[in-house]
Amino acid sequence: DLKRTLADYVFASKDNNATMKSLKEYASNIKIYGDKIPKKILPFSSALKYGSITFEDGCYLLGAPEFIMKENFVKFENDVFPYTQRGSRVLLFAKYEGDDIEKWITQNVIPLGFVAFSNPIRANAEKTFNYFRSQNVGIKVISGDNPQTVSQVAIQAGIENAENYIDASLLDSDKKIEEAMSNYTVFGRVTPKQKQKIVKALQRQGHTVAMTGDGVNDILAMKDADCSVAMASGSEACAQAAQVVLLDSDFAHMPDLVYEGRRVVNNIERSASLFLVKNIFSLLLSVLSAVFLFTYPLEPAQISFVSMFTIGIPGFLLALEPNKNRIQGNFLKNVLIKALPGGLTDVIAVFAIVVAGSVFRISEDSIGTIATLVMSVVGFMILTKISEPLDYRKYLVIAVNVVGLLFSGLLLRRLFALTDLSKISILLMVIFGFAAESVFRNLTLLVEKVEIFYLQAREKSIKSKK
Structure with missing residues (x-):
């Protein structure tokens, strides 16, 4: 009978897909096991949409009804329609009167029965x-x-x-x-x-x-x-x-996978921007010191002091933050746009401090200390900007690093090559600190406007090409 013949096909098949597993389970449940020995097996093909097995008594097909029956499928369409209408997958089990099945069906096909599968939709x-x-x-x-x-x-x-x-x-x-x-x-x-x-x-x-x-x-x-x-x-x-x-x-x-991907990419983008600020500053200040022939004003310990509390520790803590914001734009471009205003502000501020120091005859040690403290102020401005939108966790990260910087600056001055400042040096530090805030704010606005202009020009270019 049909079920016995189908069981012979199923247990002889080499296919290990969900369809064949389901059919084997069904046959086992009704205690029908195939015992015929196949002479030739053609596994299911995604291109042909069917598979075949040849036994001693003939060749049998299992696959998509419209591909097996071709133009004759219209005779059986009304039989299949009620199943497809409710979302069931329907396969045709048929006997083939030819023997050359590997390329295409050329001989008569005798339909034996339809097999309907129901895929339950998961609750979530x-x-x-x-x-x-x-x-x-x-x-x-x-x-x-x-x-x-x-x-x-x-x-x-x-x-x-x-x-x-x-x-x-x-x-x-x-x-x-x-x-x-x-x-x-x-x-x-x-x-x-x-x-x-x-x-x-x-x-x-x-x-x-x-x-x-x-x-x-x-x-x-x-x-x-x-x-x-x-x-x-x-x-x-x-x-x-x-x-x-x-x-x-x-x-x-998948939503959890998306959340994790967004957290990783967005947080790496944020941390990379912090680290790039130091690279931009170091490169440009080195060029300026070579061009204008002045001594590089910062000691390695002073750079480490600023980097520790405005880049290293906050970058590590922010990388652990949950972040579900959608990833937008190009990674490298986003990193550069966020880092450029801060890097340029540091360069402008430190170069101005060096110039002012030479005018007011301030010692190189004091210039280095002033530059270090002004860079710390700029660093926290950058950190605050990059951390937006701010929440209590980010406020806590910023506050902890501010306290750490003040503690280290007061109690570990010698370790970080910080010296006592004269009244004029303190006044310069305050002036350049406020000036740096204005420079950073305006550079940020300028970079954002340039980005908007670029995106608008690119959009017009794409529309004109279309």
Whole structure:
């Protein structure tokens, strides 16, 4: 009978996908075990959409009904429709009257029965997709299954615009695929090569693309995606090709994955900006000292003093902060934009202190101390700006470092090469401290305006090219 023949096929198959596992479990539950010895096995092919096994009594097929029956599928469409309408996946089990099955079906096919699969939607699926919708992340569902079935499952999962679906077998050119990206959410009967083309089409449209998958047919697309996520329950080859593997195969962890990625990138960006300030300052001040022939005003201990409390310790603590803000722009550009005003302010302030010191005949030791304290003030201004938006944790980080700097400056002066200051030196320190705040604020505004102007010019350029 049909169940016995199907069991023979299932237990003879070399496929180890979820479909075959489900069929084996069903056959075992009703205590029917296959015992026929296969003569020839053609594993399921994502390109052909079916697999076949040849026994002594003939060749049997299992796969997508429309691909096996081709033009004759219309006779059975009404039988399949009720299942696809409620989101069930339907496969056709049939007998093939030919023997050359590896390239295409050329002989008569005798349908034996349909096999319907139901994929229960996880309880947290809708919540997960709603999160991505709230983050303005577009979701495209690409599957090798019947597009109507996939659409119904996507609707049940709460995916926005999931009723807009298309059969990818109609998309026979790159241009059609690119146009379909704007009009459809669900893509059915997609081949592995088409999945890759879909990823590339989205990237050409300016999107950052993440691809999730669990099968060998997803590997091509995952390799080209900006971020690839595999399920541990899927194929090993897919897991090897992915950048991230969900060990419990639960897609509900994706928001946590996004949060962690944002925390790492945003905090590294913030810490990198702090460290780059010192590099910009050191480089430019070295050039100025060589050009204007003055002694570099700071001792290594003094630079360490400033760096410890305005860069090193706060950079470490801020790197541990939770940060769910969306990653925006280019990493290097963002780091440079945040660091440039602070670095330039330090250079201008220290150079002005050196000039003033020579005018008022202040000793080199005092100039170094004044420069160190003014740089500390600028450092905390930079730290406050980079830490925005401020909360109680960030206020605490800043306060702890201010207290640490004051404590070290008062009790460990010799260690950090700090000297006593005369009244004129203290007056200069106060004046340059206030002046540095104004310079930093205006440089920050200037850099922000230049960035806005650049983005507007770039946007106009892109529109003119289109």
